[in-house]
């Protein structure tokens with residue numbers, strides 16, 4: 001019982017603590033399309049929809065589950081991961097074994113990221129996964145603080161448009177599910193994105209006909225991508241959207257303690273290399 005309560009507190013703290021604050025400086029509203037896990041239908045049906053519009057997505061891969069069946073789909077295999085990378089989609093990190101990070105200690109978390117990175121590097125020439133997504137959307141504050149040092153951004157599953165001062169360690173999303181993304185909701189979030197000059201991140205899983213409860217149909221995805229393009233909002237993978245909001249990671253050796261940074265700079269990026277080398 002006590003453990004349950006403590007987990008709840010830690011989870012809430014991870015959600016609400018602005019661990020990697022950043023002032024967005026983009027000149028136009030942005031949109032990203034992201035895919036978690038990734039089902040093979042997202043590769044076969046989802047990626048071509050984006051490509052047909054000249055756009056690219058971010059695919060958060062857990063290399064340890066590649067090729068495996070799940071309740072609703074079979075996960076993308078390793079050759080398909082390589083093909084996505086070759087077609088200039090972004091490959092993100094989703095742990096190695098698709099595990100809830102709030103259940104991990106620091107060492108196991110490091111090992112999850114290290115193994116995933118090692119396999120992805122072997123598969124995809126020149127790949128460097130710099131963006132992370134929490135499996136099941138779950139995080140604890142200690143693991144969130146650990147991950148933000150290893151990755152430029154971490155994406156959650158909490159709803160919202162990213163705008164103003166954002167938490168790069170818990171980016172907000174809008175579900176791209178046939179089941180939940182209504183026409184009214186789409187209109188509302190696009191309006192908010194324009195008015196606040198925000199960064200709207202869609203996320204989904206399978207792209208199938210019919211889709212699972214946490215996926216979308218190819219036709220629905222096409223409609224959303226076309227609507228976004230008609231609204232003149234650039235569709236960028238997370239890595240490029242980060243550049244567009246003015247984020248520049250510090251990759252060279254950096255001091256251990258964060259130093260005061262001007263507004264608009266990441267205040268914790270200086271720590272990145274400390275744990276990146278160990279992750």
Ligand SMILES: [Zn+2]
Pocket residue numbers: 036037094098134135136
């Ligand atoms: Zn997942």
